[in-house]
Amino acid sequence: MAEHVRVAVIGTGFGGLGAAVRLRREGITDFAVLERADAVGGTWRDNSYPGCACDVPSHLYSFSFAPNPEWPRAFSGQPHIRAYLEWVTDTYGLRPHIRFNTEVEQARWDGDSNHWHLRTSRGELTADVVISATGPLSDPKLPDVPGLAQFPGRVFHSSRWDHDYELKGKRVAMIGTGASAIQIVPAIQPEVARLTVVQRTPPWVLPRVDRGIARGEQWLHGRIPATARARRGLLWLIREFQVGAFVKHPKLMKTVEQLARAHMRRAVRDPALRTKLTPDYTIGCKRILLSNAYYPALARPNTEVVASALKEVRGSTVVMADGTEREVDAIIFGTGFHVTDMPIGDRVIGADGRTLAEHWKDGMAALRGCTVDGFPNLIFIIGPNSGLGNSSMILIAEAAVNYAADYLRTLKQTGAAALDAKPAAVRAWNAEMQRRMARTVWNTGGCTSWYLDSEGRNTTAWPGTTAEYRRATRRLRIEEYDVLLTAAAPALAPVEAAI
Numbered sequence: 001m002a003e004h005v006r007v008a009v010i011g012t013g014f015g016g017l018g019a020a021v022r023l024r025r026e027g028i029t030d031f032a033v034l035e036r037a038d039a040v041g042g043t044w045r046d047n048s049y050p051g052c053a054c055d056v057p058s059h060l061y062s063f064s065f066a067p068n069p070e071w072p073r074a075f076s077g078q079p080h081i082r083a084y085l086e087w088v089t090d091t092y093g094l095r096p097h098i099r100f101n102t103e104v105e106q107a108r109w110d111g112d113s114n115h116w117h118l119r120t121s122r123g124e125l126t127a128d129v130v131i132s133a134t135g136p137l138s139d140p141k142l143p144d145v146p147g148l149a150q151f152p153g154r155v156f157h158s159s160r161w162d163h164d165y166e167l168k169g170k171r172v173a174m175i176g177t178g179a180s181a182i183q184i185v186p187a188i189q190p191e192v193a194r195l196t197v198v199q200r201t202p203p204w205v206l207p208r209v210d211r212g213i214a215r216g217e218q219w220l221h222g223r224i225p226a227t228a229r230a231r232r233g234l235l236w237l238i239r240e241f242q243v244g245a246f247v248k249h250p251k252l253m254k255t256v257e258q259l260a261r262a263h264m265r266r267a268v269r270d271p272a273l274r275t276k277l278t279p280d281y282t283i284g285c286k287r288i289l290l291s292n293a294y295y296p297a298l299a300r301p302n303t304e305v306v307a308s309a310l311k312e313v314r315g316s317t318v319v320m321a322d323g324t325e326r327e328v329d330a331i332i333f334g335t336g337f338h339v340t341d342m343p344i345g346d347r348v349i350g351a352d353g354r355t356l357a358e359h360w361k362d363g364m365a366a367l368r369g370c371t372v373d374g375f376p377n378l379i380f381i382i383g384p385n386s387g388l389g390n391s392s393m394i395l396i397a398e399a400a401v402n403y404a405a406d407y408l409r410t411l412k413q414t415g416a417a418a419l420d421a422k423p424a425a426v427r428a429w430n431a432e433m434q435r436r437m438a439r440t441v442w443n444t445g446g447c448t449s450w451y452l453d454s455e456g457r458n459t460t461a462w463p464g465t466t467a468e469y470r471r472a473t474r475r476l477r478i479e480e481y482d483v484l485l486t487a488a489a490p491a492l493a494p495v496e497a498a499i
Helices: 012-026 078-091 181-188 217-223 226-246 250-267 271-277 294-298 393-414 423-437 464-474 490-498
Strands: 003-010 031-033 104-110 115-120 123-132 155-157 173-177 194-198 303-306 308-313 319-321 325-327 330-333 378-380 420-421 481-484
Touching: 003 012, 003 115, 012 031, 012 078, 012 217, 012 393, 123 393, 173 271, 173 325, 181 194, 181 226, 194 319, 217 226, 226 250, 226 464, 271 294, 294 303, 319 378, 319 490, 378 393, 393 420, 393 464, 420 423
Parallel strands: 003 031, 003 123, 123 378, 155 330, 173 194, 173 330, 194 303
Antiparallel strands: 104 115, 115 123, 308 319, 319 325, 420 481
16 A cells, blocks of 8 residues: 655755745644655756856845855855755755655546555655645756767756766857856856857846855854845845836836946957847846856857857767857757746646646646646646746745645645635636736747747746735635535535635
8 A cells, every 4th residue: 555645745946845844834744755866956956067056146045934144155156055955954854754766757636535646766655735846947958959869979958967077178069048058158168178159049148246245244144133134135125126127117128238238348349249149139038147257258269159059960060050060079058948848747647637738738827826727736836927037936935835835724724635726716817927927028028938838928937026926825715726525524515615
C-alpha cells in the first residue's frame, strides 16, 4: 500500500521551501517535499554558470520571515543565494521532510478517494493536497537545430553548465542574449580565444547599481532588525512605483529608454555595433537587463556580435540565418526555459482524465494564479499570470503560499475532502487578466518574449503591483469553488450552504 501524506510539495526552490515553512507554522507536519535533484535551491542550484547573480536587490530577494543581515552585496551572486536557501532549510527544520532524488513522473487525481496518486522515481505515494512549486525557470529550452547532434565539440545550456570543460583558449558561440547570456559573456570573454555572440533580438540594458555591503551595515542590520526591514521596505516601494509605467502607461518607458541608450553610448564607440545592439521595441517589453560589463565585453577585439539566428550546424561550423559561418569549439545556449508550456503539465492528470497540458491547450489559466478547474486540491506557487518583470518573485511566492494556507484551513473548517475551482471563476479571472494585460508594455511594446505563448497571449506576467496580488490571494473565496465532500459525510452539505 502506498504511503499517504496530507500534503505533497514539489520542488525546493523559494516557492517549495516557503510552502514547507508555512505548513509547519500552520501546524501541519504530515507533508513531504519531493525534489528531483540531490540538493535544495531550484533555479539557484541549477544555474551555476560564471557570473550568475540576481538582478533584484538581495534584501528584497529573500523571505520576509527569514531576513539575512549578512548579504555581502546589493545584488548577490548565485553562491550566496544558494547558501541562503540551505540556511533556510536547516533553520526551519525542513530537511526531514525532503525526499531528494525523487522526481514526480506522474500525478493523477483519484476521484473515488479524493486524493492525488503520485508516481515518483523512488516509488509511489498519495496525498490529499499537492502544492506545485516547480517554478517557471526550471526546465531549459533547447532549439531544434539541424546538425547539432553531429557537432564534434561541447554543447550545453546555461542552466546545465559543464564545469569540467575548460573554455580557456577556445572558440565559443554564445546563442542568445537574455538575462543569463549578459552575465556569461563578460565572465568568459577574457579567457576565450574568440567569442561569437549570436543575437536574434537585442536586449535593453541598464547600469547595474551594485556595491559591496559594508561590515558596519551588516552589523547594524543584525543588531537592529528594524533597519533591515526599513531597507527592504524602501526597495519594495521603489519597485512598486515603477509598476505603473509597465502596466498602465508604457509611454513613460521612453525616459528609461534614454538612460539605456546613454549607457550603451558610453561603452560602445563603434556606431555599427551600436546599431546592432539597439532594440526596435519599447524598453520593458522584454525583460530589462542590468549589467555594467556586458557592453564593454562586446566591444573587445575577440568578441563578435552576429545579429541573426542560429540556422544549422555543419560539423564544427555554426551557420546563421544571414549566411554568416563561424567555426567553433563549443556552443553555449542561453535560450531560456519552458515557461508557457511547463513540462509538468504532461505529468499531471485531472478529474476528467486529461493532462494539465491538454487542459491548457488554448493557453494557461489559473484562478488567482493558484488553482485550476478540474484539478482539485492542486495549488500552484508562481502559476499562470503571477510572474513579475520588475520586482521580487519572492513577494509573489509568499502571497501564493498564504493562499495555500487559507486553502488548507478552508478544507478543515468545511470538513471537505477537496475544493475544485469553478470553470466560470477561472474564466472570469483569466478574462480580467487578459483585459488588463492589453495595455501593458509586454503586450504593446512591439516584441516577442517568453511572457507570450505561441498564440501571442500573455499567460505569464502579473499585470499589477505585488500589493495587489497579495490582496487578491489573502483569502480564499469559497464561492469560487465546488466543495467536494466525502461519500461518508453528506451531512456537511449545510455547512457549505451557510458559507
